[in-house]
Amino acid sequence: EAQVTQNPRYLITVTGKKLTVTCSQNMNHEYMSWYRQDPGLGLRQIYYSMNVEVTDKGDVPEGYKVSRKEKRNFPLILESPSPNQTSLYFCASSLFRGSMGETQYFGPGTRLLVL
Amino acid sequence: AQKITQTQPGMFVQEKEAVTLDCTYDTSDPSYGLFWYKQPSSGEMIFLIYQGSYDQQNATEGRYSLNFQKARKSANLVISASQLGDSAMYFCAMRGDSGNTGKLIFGQGTTLQVKP
Numbered sequence: 001e002a003q004v005t006q007n008p009r010y011l012i013t014v015t016g017k018k019l020t021v022t023c024s025q026n027m028n029h030e031y032m033s034w035y036r037q038d039p040g041l042g043l044r045q046i047y048y049s050m051n052v053e054v055t056d057k058g059d060v061p062e063g064y065k066v067s068r069k070e071k072r073n074f075p076l077i078l079e080s081p082s083p084n085q086t087s088l089y090f091c092a093s094s095l096f097r098g099s100m101g102e103t104q105y106f107g108p109g110t111r112l113l114v115l
Numbered sequence: 116a117q118k119i120t121q122t123q124p125g126m127f128v129q130e131k132e133a134v135t136l137d138c139t140y141d142t143s144d145p146s147y148g149l150f151w152y153k154q155p156s157s158g159e160m161i162f163l164i165y166q167g168s169y170d171q172q173n174a175t176e177g178r179y180s181l182n183f184q185k186a187r188k189s190a191n192l193v194i195s196a197s198q199l200g201d202s203a204m205y206f207c208a209m210r211g212d213s214g215n216t217g218k219l220i221f222g223q224g225t226t227l228q229v230k231p
Contacts, residue, residue, distance in 0.1 A: 031217040042119070042206060042221035050217070058218065090160060094217060100148035100167050100210060104219060106160035 002027045006091050006107035013081055014115050021076045021110050023091030029105075031096040032074040036060065037088040037109075046089075049074055050096060081114045088112075117142045119209050121222035128197045129230050135182070136192040136225045138207030148210040149190040150219065151181065155203040163205075166190060197229045 004025045013019055025032065033048035035058075045058030049068040063085055065077040074093075078085060091107040118141040128134040140149065151163040166174045166181045174181040182191040194201055204226045208219040 033217060035219075035221075040124075040223055042121075042223050043208075043219070044221070045218050048217060088158065092160075092219075096217060100146060101165045103162055103165075104217075106152075109158045109160075111158075 002105065004091055004093055004105050004107035006089075006110050008110060009108060010111050012113045012115065015082055016080050019078050019081060019112075021078075021089060021091075021112070023074045023076065023107060024072050025074075025091075025093040025105065026072065027093065027095075027105065028071065029093040029095055030071070032068070032091065032093045033058065034064070034066065034074070034076045035090045035092065036085075037090065043090065046076070081112075083114045086112060086114045117144070117147075117209055117211050117220045119207050119220050119222035121207055121225050123225045124223070125226045125228070127228050127230060128194075128201075130199060131196055133193060133195045134197055134227065136194070136205050136207075136227065138190045138192065138222060140188050140190060140207075140209050142209060142211055144211040146211075149181070149183070150208040150210070151179070151190075151192045152206045152208060153201075153203045154206065154224070160206075164192070194227075199229050199231060202227060202229045 007022045030051045034046040035043040037043045047066040049055040089110045092104045094104045120139045147168045149166045153161040164176045164179045178195045180193045204224045207222040
């Protein structure tokens, strides 16, 4: 089954404690990205990757890091989480063939609470 | 800069009636795509429908149709014959053809509640 998986699905942590949210896709997609969802703001892109070892900032990258060492995995790293990073996080992937209508597949989401 | 605006934070509709969710957009890209996603209370993002900027006809997918008015820069979602399972948050999103072409720009979302 084609899917994007994220772990953990729920996480409560404390300020400053490093954490990693994993994302994996089994569709051999080149393009992967991370979004955060906040009430009244919709989803905003944090980072994206067009292929292995190619990553770039999205609209709200501060406080986050990513890596793309393998095509299927795109972890999101919070080196020193702060309460303003409490949010719902989505990983997404798609082919990158230039077609505007390419479907983006979203993971199930990770709810993060930073105390 | 690209922008999506959804001006209806919440909507109610009676079961079996049709409902229109509004979406306006702003972009300078000559080619772009417009998407609608559904987010039920469980949180996942479900793709509903897509409209390309050069598509001649409005997109339809089952009970979903997209009322695309290019001159007005609007891409409203029409749900016909509403069902209780349609209660969810709905997001309009846009994808442009310059720079980071994989990025989706999302609106604020509209919460739809279907009344029995």
